[in-house]
Amino acid sequence: MTRSPRLIHLSHEHASALKLALAVRALTPEDPSALPAVAQRIRDTFERELSAHFEEEEKHVLPRLEAAGRTELAERTRRDHERLRELADALATPTVEGVRAFAAALTAHVAFEENIVWEALEPGAGMSFDPDAI
Ligand SMILES: [Fe+2]
Numbered sequence: 001m002t003r004s005p006r007l008i009h010l011s012h013e014h015a016s017a018l019k020l021a022l023a024v025r026a027l028t029p030e031d032p033s034a035l036p037a038v039a040q041r042i043r044d045t046f047e048r049e050l051s052a053h054f055e056e057e058e059k060h061v062l063p064r065l066e067a068a069g070r071t072e073l074a075e076r077t078r079r080d081h082e083r084l085r086e087l088a089d090a091l092a093t094p095t096v097e098g099v100r101a102f103a104a105a106l107t108a109h110v111a112f113e114e115n116i117v118w119e120a121l122e123p124g125a126g127m128s129f130d131p132d133a134i
């Protein structure tokens with residue numbers, strides 16, 4: 001099946017979200033000197049890219065899931081987005097745990113969308129990757 005331009009575009013944004021998650025995962029509790037900059041990078045990226053990405057999915061992808069009878073996938077997507085918004089907001093007071101929780105939740109969310117949501121909409125469309133392997 002051909003991938004729709006919208007899913008291709010959202011997948012490109014997933015790739016940059018994964019790069020962010022990977023970069024900020026490098027922050028360790030032993031060396032928290034980079035914490036303020038890392039937390040700020042997450043908040044900036046959230047505002048500049050992720051927030052609009054989530055809105056696009058909520059507006060255009062979730063109705064397709066609901067139309068296909070996959071309301072459980074739409075609900076999990078909404079829950080994940082809310083959680084990620086909360087985790088990004090919480091970084092107004094940066095902590096290493098908060099950064100790592102955000103990175104882990106973002107990676108898991110992208111894997112969920114690429115491996116399960118995209119596949120439910122357009123078989124063969126997902127990147128198909130193991131979040132534990134990156
Ligand atoms: Fe999403």
Ligand SMILES: [Fe+2]
Binds near residue numbers: 014
């Ligand atoms: Fe997404």
